[in-house]
Amino acid sequence: MTDLPQSVLIKEEGPREGFQIEKGPFTSADKIAVVDALSGTGLRFIQVGSFVAPRLVPGWADAEAVMEGFTPAPGVEYAGLWFNEPGLERALKFRGKLTLKGSISLSASDAFSRKNLNRSHAENLAAMPARIFAHQAADVPVTRIGVMAAFGCNFEGDIQPAQVLATIADGLSVARDTGCTIKDVMVADTMGWATPIRVERVIGAVRAAHPDLRITLHLHDTRGLGIANAHAGLRMGVDSFDTSVAGLGGCPFAAQPGAPGNIATEELVLLCEEMGIATGIDIDALIEAARLAERIIGRPLPSTLLRSGGLGPIRARAA
Amino acid sequence: MTDLPQSVLIKEEGPREGFQIEKGPFTSADKIAVVDALSGTGLRFIQVGSFVAPRLVPGWADAEAVMEGFTPAPGVEYAGLWFNEPGLERALKFRGKLTLKGSISLSASDAFSRKNLNRSHAENLAAMPARIFAHQAADVPVTRIGVMAAFGCNFEGDIQPAQVLATIADGLSVARDTGCTIKDVMVADTMGWATPIRVERVIGAVRAAHPDLRITLHLHDTRGLGIANAHAGLRMGVDSFDTSVAGLGGCPFAAQPGAPGNIATEELVLLCEEMGIATGIDIDALIEAARLAERIIGRPLPSTLLRSGGLGPIRARAA
Numbered sequence: 001m002t003d004l005p006q007s008v009l010i011k012e013e014g015p016r017e018g019f020q021i022e023k024g025p026f027t028s029a030d031k032i033a034v035v036d037a038l039s040g041t042g043l044r045f046i047q048v049g050s051f052v053a054p055r056l057v058p059g060w061a062d063a064e065a066v067m068e069g070f071t072p073a074p075g076v077e078y079a080g081l082w083f084n085e086p087g088l089e090r091a092l093k094f095r096g097k098l099t100l101k102g103s104i105s106l107s108a109s110d111a112f113s114r115k116n117l118n119r120s121h122a123e124n125l126a127a128m129p130a131r132i133f134a135h136q137a138a139d140v141p142v143t144r145i146g147v148m149a150a151f152g153c154n155f156e157g158d159i160q161p162a163q164v165l166a167t168i169a170d171g172l173s174v175a176r177d178t179g180c181t182i183k184d185v186m187v188a189d190t191m192g193w194a195t196p197i198r199v200e201r202v203i204g205a206v207r208a209a210h211p212d213l214r215i216t217l218h219l220h221d222t223r224g225l226g227i228a229n230a231h232a233g234l235r236m237g238v239d240s241f242d243t244s245v246a247g248l249g250g251c252p253f254a255a256q257p258g259a260p261g262n263i264a265t266e267e268l269v270l271l272c273e274e275m276g277i278a279t280g281i282d283i284d285a286l287i288e289a290a291r292l293a294e295r296i297i298g299r300p301l302p303s304t305l306l307r308s309g310g311l312g313p314i315r316a317r318a319a
Numbered sequence: 320m321t322d323l324p325q326s327v328l329i330k331e332e333g334p335r336e337g338f339q340i341e342k343g344p345f346t347s348a349d350k351i352a353v354v355d356a357l358s359g360t361g362l363r364f365i366q367v368g369s370f371v372a373p374r375l376v377p378g379w380a381d382a383e384a385v386m387e388g389f390t391p392a393p394g395v396e397y398a399g400l401w402f403n404e405p406g407l408e409r410a411l412k413f414r415g416k417l418t419l420k421g422s423i424s425l426s427a428s429d430a431f432s433r434k435n436l437n438r439s440h441a442e443n444l445a446a447m448p449a450r451i452f453a454h455q456a457a458d459v460p461v462t463r464i465g466v467m468a469a470f471g472c473n474f475e476g477d478i479q480p481a482q483v484l485a486t487i488a489d490g491l492s493v494a495r496d497t498g499c500t501i502k503d504v505m506v507a508d509t510m511g512w513a514t515p516i517r518v519e520r521v522i523g524a525v526r527a528a529h530p531d532l533r534i535t536l537h538l539h540d541t542r543g544l545g546i547a548n549a550h551a552g553l554r555m556g557v558d559s560f561d562t563s564v565a566g567l568g569g570c571p572f573a574a575q576p577g578a579p580g581n582i583a584t585e586e587l588v589l590l591c592e593e594m595g596i597a598t599g600i601d602i603d604a605l606i607e608a609a610r611l612a613e614r615i616i617g618r619p620l621p622s623t624l625l626r627s628g629g630l631g632p633i634r635a636r637a638a
Contacts, residue, residue, distance in 0.1 A: 111637070153637065158634070195589075195594055223623060223627050224583060224623040227547045228547040230547075231515050231547045231550070257626075260623055264543060267543035274514040275514055300577065302623065303543065304540060304542060304543040304578060304579055305543050307577050309573070309575075311542075318430070319476055
């Protein structure tokens with residue numbers, strides 16, 4: 001089956017991912033510079049930063065300063081991330097500048113839930129209604145289910161499509177009980193287990209079961225297959241992807257430091273644009289933003305395209 | 320169309336590529352250590368080194384010492400590379416230890432021929448018979464046509480499938496005139512222009528025109544699409560690939576240093592094995608060889624899998 005979309009939504013998570021995982025310290029001005037550079041590229045969604053406890057993620061202790069400081073561009077949706085009510089409270093102060101949406105975040109792997117959240121899938125599920133009510137009380141819609149470890153898990157091994165479907169069903173059940181209308185499902189390859197054939201199977205199963213939900217693929221390039229997996233997703237009609245400029249971020253589950261996290265935004269844009277799938281993004285401006293991020297981070301970032309440059313300028317010179 | 324092969328031949332070019340392009344200096348013992356490590360992985364083809372003028376490629380001035388020194392494993396075909404008669408003469412001294420085969424090496428881009436070889440495609444073609452006769456006089460069979468720049472060219476821009484077909488036709492015509500029997504055609508993305516859709520078109524055209532020729536894809540990961548392109552090749556039934564362990568090598572045509580050349584062998588092995596396509600290769604042994612190569616080279620190499628490690632040991636621990 002080939003069902004390539006005509007256009008895709010690329011959700012940029014690089015600033016949040018990168019400044020969370022890189023050592024630093026980085027100034028708020030550095031973070032703002034990256035967000036502002038991204039705002040001028042044609043991206044329609046940018047996750048700016050994270051309202052997490054500074055004790056856990058010191059890199060985002062200055063989330064407020066960055067949210068204050070960046071200059072929003074028209075037509076761009078800016079988002080933040082939070083995991084609990086104190087985080088939500090912090091985010092609410094930027095309502096308007098940020099578009100606030102809540103998520104029912106689950107894992108297809110019970111073992112990963114226990115490792116990552118220190119509670120079972122069932123306990124995680126049981127904790128959701130209180131979290132959703134807090135969002136509803138603040139008039140923040142909960143419209144999305146996220147499924148971590150949807151392709152495999154370092155602690156549980158292979159994950160079957162049926163486990164992903166069961167996890168989505170659990171999320172929809174909580175949504176029903178709490179009066180949320182779910183529009184989106186995010187399927188994440190949290191630990192780098194996806195292959196094109198697994199993408200075909202999992203996305204095929206989710207599509208068939210939930211034709212009304214928009215699927216976002218969140219792919220990591222942990223083992224070099226990230227863009228091949230994205231291509232498999234495109235072929236299955238997926239038209240929304242989470243990515244990081246320059247491949248900002250990383251993987252705490254890899255054997256050695258330096259393993260990539262999210263697929264690089266510019267590599268997905270190249271793949272799409274060269275295949276006639278519109279992204280709305282100026283890839284050369286994006287590569288410049290990637291290079292700015294790399295200079296600020298101060299180490300070579302995973303994206304190979306940022307080193308090689310796009311085809312547009314070469315094509316123009318050759319013509 | 321999906322026409323995944325049941326097994327693939329992976330032709331390892333890492334030692335030759337890597338020690339040609341990396342600064343060094345490296346000892347012959349270093350080079351031998353990499354070749355010997357690769358010999359124990361299940362690879363069936365290893366290109367050991369290059370008989371090029373030391374003036375042009377000082378990294379391979381010690382080709383003879385390396386060819387002398389490595390320990391051949393049973394069932395592995397070892398190859399060398401040469402570009403002219405002095406190179407062929409040097410290679411002939413290792414006949415038996417090396418399997419010697421000649422190639423009709425052409426470019427689908429006339430502009431690339433001029434830049435790379437300082438002669439036009441027509442001049443390159445006219446020079447072939449003398450080169451082939453030298454091989455025939457030494458009883459070295461010429462069985463392969465190589466087509467560089469088959470997907471695009473930094474100096475000519477996009478390359479159409481028809482140009483690739485015309486280039487192969489030119490090669491076959493020379494082969495006919497000189498009495499060579501061509502069995503293989505190698506199609507190379509020399510400058511990193513391939514995308515999955517270009518692979519489908521070019522390979523589709525070559526397959527349709529020459530169902531009797533075995534196609535080898537030589538893909539570069541210049542812009543991060545290498546493994547996605549390999550997957551597209553597999554879907555088109557391609558069952559032979561040139562690769563480099565750890566992504567050894569590089570790209571002289573990239574905008575910045577550090578851009579990858581050949582796709583990483585271990586990433587292609589992961590893709591194949593996880594999709595049920597047999598490679599005969601022990602991926603964990605291959606990743607160890609990649610790490611050895613990285614320690615010897617002394618800088619982070621492009622492969623991400625060598626940093627993350629394979630899924631086998633993780634799967635075993637999780638089970």
